[in-house]
Amino acid sequence: MTGNEGQPGGRLLRGVHRTLTGLHPALESVLAAVVGLLVGAVLMYIWGYDPWRAYWALLRGAYGGSYEIASSIARGVPLVLTGLTFAICLRGGMFNIGAEGQMYVGAAAAVCVAYFKLPPGLHVVAGVLLAAVAGAVWSLGPALLKLTRGVHEVISTIMFNWIGRFLVFYLVAYVLVDARQGQRTVQIPLSARFPVLVRGTDLSYSVFLAVAFALFVYVLLWHTATGYEVRAAGLTPTAARYGGISIKRTMLLSFILGGVAAGLAGAATVMGLPPTYAIISGLPQLMNLGFDGMAVAMVGRNHPIGILVAALFFGGLNAGGRVMQFYGSNPVPLEMVRVVMGAIVLAMAIPELARVFPALAASGRALVGMLSRKRPVEEAA
Amino acid sequence: MRKWLGLTLVMALVAAPAVAQVVTGKVAVVLDVGGRGDLSFNDMGFKGTDQAAKDFGLEMAEVQSATAADYLPNLRNLARTGQYDLIICVGFLLGDALAQAAQEFPQQKFAIIDSVVDAPNVMSIVFRENEMSALVGALGAMAAAHYGYPNVGVVLGIEIPVLYHFEAGYRFGIDWGNKKAAEVLGTKPVGLLYTYTGSFSDIALGKAATEAMLAQGAVGVYNVAGPLGIGDLEAITEFHRNRGTPSGPPYYFGVDANQDWLGNGQHGLASGMKRVDVGCYSAVEAVVKGTFTGGVTSLGLAEGGVGISKFVDLLEFIDFGISAGALKAEDRDLTIANWAVNRGTVPAWIWRAVDELEAGILDGTIVVPTADTVDEMQAVRARYTLGAP
Known part of the structure; x- marks a missing residue:
C-alpha cells in the first residue's frame, strides 16, 4: 500500500477510483451511460456520421412519443426477466449466464400450448406456467452439477446454453414445426396470446408479467427471511453457513428462480410479440435476449427496480437504434448502431470493474505479503 | 474550437431539412436478420433498389433487422413517417410482419420478395x-x-x-x-x-x-x-x-447471385440466378411510372428475373464481389481465366x-x-x- 504512495500515477488512479466508487450506484450507471454515449459520439464522428443528429434520432425513436415509448418498453420486457435471472443468482453468490438457454427452452415450452384448447385466460396462464417450469428444469442441470459435483456454474451454464440452443433448434425443425410453414413452429392460438396493450405497437400485457415478477423478486429478496438468507449466502458464504444458513438451499433456490425468470422471458416473447407468435427457425427473435439481460442486470446494479429502469433504457437503445438507421440524410447503419450500443455497455461495466480492482489489489498484497514473510524465514535458515 | 464545432453541427441540423426537400421521393429497403454481406440475396436486394434510386433520382434508406422482433417495428417506423413512396421487404421471413403492417397502413405501398402477401397495397414479387x-x-x-x-x-x-x-x-x-x-x-x-x-x-x-x-x-x-x-x-x-x-x-452450381467467381472462379461452372435486384428495381420502377398495383408479379426467364449465368453476368458480379471486398481487384483477370478454363x-x-x-x-x-x-x-x-x- 505504501509502495506506490509517492507515485503521482498511482495517486491519480486511486483518486479516479475513489470518485467512481464513492458515487451512488444509480449515479454510476448514469455516468457510465453518458461516457458510453460520448464514446459512441466520437466513433460516429470519426466515421463521418453526425452524432448530434444520430442521437436526436435515437432519442426521438426511443422516447419521442407514446408509440415510441411503448415500443421501447416492449423491447425491454424480456430483458427485465433475463436480467433478473442474472441478478438473482449474483445476489446468491453465483455467476449464472444460463438465461439464454433457459429462455429458449421456456419459449419452446410455451409454444406447446398450441396443442391443447383452454378458455382464453387459462390458456395464457398455462403457457406461462409451462415456460416457467421448463426454464426452471433447464436451470436444474447446472444447479445440481454445482451442488453435487462442484462444477463451476459459469462453465456448466455456458454448456447448457449450447445444449438448449440445439435442442430447441431440433424441436423447432422437427417436432413443433408447422407443416405448412416449415420456417417456423406452429402458431400460438389467439386464446393463449398476451393481448396487445397499445394498439399499433408491440407492447402487450406481458409487460405486467415482467413488472410483477420483478416486484416479487424484490419483496422476496429484501423483505423475507429466505431472501435475507440468499443475500447473506451471496455476500459471505462462510459467515452465512456459520449463521445456520444452508448454502445449498439458497443456491438451488436462486438457480430455480432464475430459471423461472428466463423461462418467462421466452414466454413473453413468443406469446406476446406480434405478428408471428411462433418460434422461427434459427430462433432469430430470441437470440441474445439472455446475454443482453446480463448487461441490463449490470446496469441495473442487480436490483429488481434498477433492472426495470435499465431495461427501459436498453429497450430504448434498441428501439431508437432502429430509427437511427433511416433518420436524416446520412443515417447510421445498423452495424454502427450496435458499436455505439457496445460502447455504452462497456462503459456501464467499468464502475463494476472498478470495484473488482480493490479485491485484486488485496489478493495481490496478500500474495506479496506471503512471499515476503517467507523470505525472512529463508534468511533465518 | 469545440464551441464552433457544436455551432456548426447545430447549423447543419437546422439546414438539413431544406436539403432533403430537393429529392423528389424516397424508397426504403428492409432486410431480414441475414443482413448485408451475403454476396447473394440481401446484397442483391440492396443493389437493385440502390440502382433504381440512382436512376430515378430517389433517396434510399436501408434498414436492417437485428432480430426477428424488429421486422414489424421497422416496417411501422418507416410507414409512420408517411415519406416513403415504396417500402421493399427483402425475404419471405418478413411476410408475417408485412401482412400486419400492410393492414395497418393501407395508404403505404409495399413490395415483398419471395412471399405472397394478399393485400391491395402490396406487390408480391416471386420468381419462377x-x-x-x-x-x-x-x-x-x-x-x-x-x-x-x-x-x-x-x-x-x-x-x-x-x-x-x-x-x-x-x-x-x-x-x-x-x-x-x-x-x-x-x-x-x-x-x-x-x-x-x-x-x-x-x-x-x-x-x-x-x-x-x-x-x-x-x-x-x-x-x-x-x-x-x-x-x-x-x-x-x-x-x-x-x-x-x-x-x-465435380462442379459447384451457385444460386441467387452469380456465384461462379467464388474461389477465384475455379469450380463454379454455372449459377441458377434469381435476380432479386431485378425484382426490387422493377418494383421501384412501377411506383415511379405509376403502374404499381397490388398482387403477385412472377418473374421468370422471359422477364429476366431468373437465368443461368453467362459471361456478361460473370463480369457484372465480379465487380459486385470486388466492391463488396470479397474479391481482390488484381484477381479479376485470373478469375475470368479460371472460369473460362472450367467452362471449357x-x-x-x-x-x-x-x-x-x-x-x-x-x-x-x-x-x-x-x-x-x-x-x-x-x-x-x-x-x-x-x-x-
Missing part, C-alpha cells in the same frame, strides 16, 4: 426458380453423362415452398438432360442426390452434405441454401485439392443443349413443372424419380 433450376439440372445431368459420373447433387435449406420450386425444376432439368444425353451419347440416366439441411445459416451442414454427395459420385452440387454454398464450395475445392485437379468435375471442360454440345432448353422454355414449347405444397412436390418426385427406388 423452377425455370433456371431446370437449366442447371440439365447442364449437370449432361456433364455427368459425359464424364461418366452416376449422380448430380443439390443441397437445400429449410423445406419451404420456395425451395420446392428449385427442386421441382432441377428434377425436370435432370430428366431432360438424361434424355438428351441418351440421344447424343447413348448413356444411361444419372440419379439425383438431394438433402434438405434445415438451415440457411449453418455453413458446416452444407460442407458435410456436399462431402457425402461427392463420395457417391456427384458431378456437381447445386447450392439452394444461400450461405451454405460456401461450405459446398469448400468441400468441392478440398476434393479437387486432394485429387490434384485444377478444374473440371464441358463440351460445346452440352452448352448448345442448355441453350435449346432455354429457348424452349422461353417460347413456351417446354413447360417446367413446379410445386408449392408437399403434395405437389411428392407428385413431381414420383414423376421424376431419378434413381430413387
